[in-house]
Amino acid sequence: MDGTWRRRDILRLAGAAGGAVFASALPGWAAGRDEDFVFVQLSDAHWGFEGAPNPDARGTLPKAVAAVNALPTPPDFIMFTGDLTHTTDDPNERRRRMREFRELIAPLRAGKVWLMPGEHDASLDAGAAYRELFGPTHYTFDHKGVHFIVLDNVSDPAGQVGETQRAWLADDLRKQSREARIVVFTHRPLFDLYPQWDWATRDGEAVVAQLMPYRHVTVFYGHIHQEHHHMTGHIAHHAARSLMFPLPPAGSQPKRAPVAWDPGQPYRGLGWRTVKATRAPDAFGLTEQPVQRDA
Amino acid sequence: MPEAMNTPPASGRRTVLGWMLAGALAGMIARGDAAPPRVIPVRARRFVFLPDRIALKAGETVILALTAEDILMGFGAPDFHVRADLPPGRTVQVTLTAGKPGTYRFLCDIFCGTGHEDMGGTIEVT
Numbered sequence: 001m002d003g004t005w006r007r008r009d010i011l012r013l014a015g016a017a018g019g020a021v022f023a024s025a026l027p028g029w030a031a032g033r034d035e036d037f038v039f040v041q042l043s044d045a046h047w048g049f050e051g052a053p054n055p056d057a058r059g060t061l062p063k064a065v066a067a068v069n070a071l072p073t074p075p076d077f078i079m080f081t082g083d084l085t086h087t088t089d090d091p092n093e094r095r096r097r098m099r100e101f102r103e104l105i106a107p108l109r110a111g112k113v114w115l116m117p118g119e120h121d122a123s124l125d126a127g128a129a130y131r132e133l134f135g136p137t138h139y140t141f142d143h144k145g146v147h148f149i150v151l152d153n154v155s156d157p158a159g160q161v162g163e164t165q166r167a168w169l170a171d172d173l174r175k176q177s178r179e180a181r182i183v184v185f186t187h188r189p190l191f192d193l194y195p196q197w198d199w200a201t202r203d204g205e206a207v208v209a210q211l212m213p214y215r216h217v218t219v220f221y222g223h224i225h226q227e228h229h230h231m232t233g234h235i236a237h238h239a240a241r242s243l244m245f246p247l248p249p250a251g252s253q254p255k256r257a258p259v260a261w262d263p264g265q266p267y268r269g270l271g272w273r274t275v276k277a278t279r280a281p282d283a284f285g286l287t288e289q290p291v292q293r294d295a
Numbered sequence: 296m297p298e299a300m301n302t303p304p305a306s307g308r309r310t311v312l313g314w315m316l317a318g319a320l321a322g323m324i325a326r327g328d329a330a331p332p333r334v335i336p337v338r339a340r341r342f343v344f345l346p347d348r349i350a351l352k353a354g355e356t357v358i359l360a361l362t363a364e365d366i367l368m369g370f371g372a373p374d375f376h377v378r379a380d381l382p383p384g385r386t387v388q389v390t391l392t393a394g395k396p397g398t399y400r401f402l403c404d405i406f407c408g409t410g411h412e413d414m415g416g417t418i419e420v421t
Contacts, residue, residue, distance in 0.1 A: 089408050123406035157406040158369065158380075195373035196400040198412075254400075256412065 036279070037076040037144050040068055040110065042272045043222030044242035046120060047104070048097040049086035053245035053258035056266070061104055063291050064243050064272055070293060074109040075274065076143060081222035081240060082118025082154065082187030084134075091125060098133045114141070118187040118222060119154040127155035138165055140172055146181045146277060153188045153201045160202035169210055176214065181281045184211065184219045189239065191232050194250035199224050208232050216281035224250070225258075226269065227288060238286060241271040267291040332356045332390065339381055339403065340364040342410030349401075349418045351393035362386045369405035372418065378404060393420040 045061045054060060068078065085097040098121070105113065117130045117137050127137045137152035149172060153161045161169070176182065184190075190204035201207065211217045217235045225242035226249065245258035246269030262268050267290065276285035337359050338345045351357060361370050363381035371378040372391065379387050402415035 087406075087409055087411075119406050124408065154406075157367075159404065159406065192373075195371065195404075196402065198402060198404060202404075254398075254417075255415075 035144055036277060038073070038274055038276045039143075040071075040075045040078045040272060040274055041081060041220055041240045042068070042078060042243065043081040043240040044083040044118065044225055044244060045080070045101065046083055046086040046242070046244035047101040048088060048093070049244050051245075051258075053261055055261060057244065060267065060270065060291055061101075061243050063267075065105060065108055067289060067291060067293055068272065069107065069109045071274070074111065076110070077112040077114060078108055078110045079114045079150075079185055079220070080105070080116065081185055081220060082116050083120045083222060083242075084115065084118070085121050086244070087120040087124060089124065091129060094121075094125070094129045095133065098129060102133065114150070114185075116150050116185060116187065117152065117154055119157070119159065122152070122155040123157040123159075126157075127152065130155075138168070144277070146183055147176055149182065149184045151184060151186045151190075151207065153186050153190070153204070153207075158202055159188055159198065159200070160204075161207050162203070166203070166206060166210065169207070173210060173214065178214055179281075180214060180216065182211070182214055182217045184217065186219060186221045188223045189221055189230075189237060190219060191230060191237060193224065193228070193230070197250060197256040199250060208235065211235060218282060218284060220275070227273075234282075236282070238284075240273055241269065241288070243270055243272065243291065246270060332358045334358045334360050334388075336360045336362070337370075338362050338364055339368045339370065339414075341366065341408055342403070342414040344370075344401070344403070344414065344416045347416030349416065351391075351418060351420050353393055353396050353420055356390060356392040359389050359391060360386050361389065366407055367405055368403050368407055368414075370401065371404035372399065372401040374399040375418075380405065391418075393418070396420045 042064065047061060050057050084101045085094065088094050115134050117127055122130045122137060130137060137155050139150050141148050151161055152165060153159060156162050188201045189199055190201050190207050193199040212233060219235060219237040220240065221237065222240050224239050225245065225247035226239065227241055228239035230237045247256060248259055259269055270291050272289050274287045274289060278285055335349060335357055339361060361379065361381050363383045366383055368381040369378065370381055370389065375391050377389050377391050379389050381387055397420055399418045400415055401418060403411060
């Protein structure tokens with residue numbers, strides 16, 4: 001049994017236990033860590049969406065904000081992995097939705113709130129409105145011994161990172177030790193999860209190849225509106241749920257249509273997660289959280 | 296390996312038949328009388344492909360002549376490892392060979408507007 005399968009087995013076991021402690025790779029336990037901390041991943045709010053898949057379209061995001069604020073201890077930071085707003089062909093309406101979104105998340109209690117775009121925010125104007133209101137679409141930051149890389153695979157409507165940004169990534173990675181603890185945030189999956197539903201990044205394989213020499217890399221992403229875990233070699237990829245409507249498992253039905261709202265179980269399939277960065281360089285404790293505390 | 300590209304394990308009889316067919320085809324090609332691939336025109340516009348259902352016979356090779364009528368679109372048929380950019384007003388040809396019978400999805404793979412996510416169709420192989 002090779003290392004990949006061991007890690008997959010660990011993932012499977014963690015899932016089966018109903019918990020969500022993802023410990024991939026056991027060597028190097030002491031590398032690159034200053035102290036434990038918690039961050040929150042929110043994703044796919046699609047602010048501006050209206051329709052039967054979510055009769056509480058304007059209430060769900062505020063409920064999630066309240067739920068995050070109800071955590072016993074505020075997270076060190078919050079990362080919102082894209083599709084902050086639902087797409088519109090009207091540039092003015094796009095900006096209006098972004099401003100509303102910004103006001104809605106203003107009450108979030110956290111050390112810092114980081115944002116990144118999804119294709120609904122950025123693909124129709126190459127990220128122009130997003131940059132105007134929120135700033136750069138790709139960047140890095142460091143926190144307590146972890147190097148975080150935010151990659152933009154949506155501003156290009158073809159759904160790719162692109163040569164320029166991959167060169168930027170190469171420059172950034174060159175400064176990192178091969179033992180560095182690295183977390184990558186993207187909107188689309190970097191692997192071919194299901195290209196038939198556009199669940200892929202056109203040059204994702206090239207990006208993963210750039211990351212592969214680094215021993216402790218974990219990717220968090222959105223886009224697919226459901227919890228999903230996957231390994232490419234030693235790199236774990238974790239997808240988050242949406243805050244607007246869930247999507248079905250890849251290829252489980254002919255069309256990628258939202259899962260119908262269930263009045264008996266409102267907000268089912270929606271949610272967010274806390275991520276606890278613990279001692280091992282690749283170990284992140286993922287806890288899936290409901291939109292409402294009593295849900 | 297995508298399902299559409301899989302080759303089913305051949306029985307001995309099928310293998311013999313396959314070689315006979317290949318021999319006949321080779322003869323036709325050598326004489327220059329092989330039938331050219333069927334050309335299927337497909338139009339793309341916000342946010343539909345016309346037609347959105349393409350029927351093929353297993354093993355058939357066709358040329359899709361794709362024309363975007365309004366804005367830049369993409370055509371992607373991942374099961375066939377085929378994709379192309381479709382600049383508006385220009386016809387782009389892609390060659391596609393049907394594999395096993397089944398229903399395979401194609402899509403617009405360049406984000407083109409509010410209806411983009413519903414823009415797609417199926418290739419029915421019988």
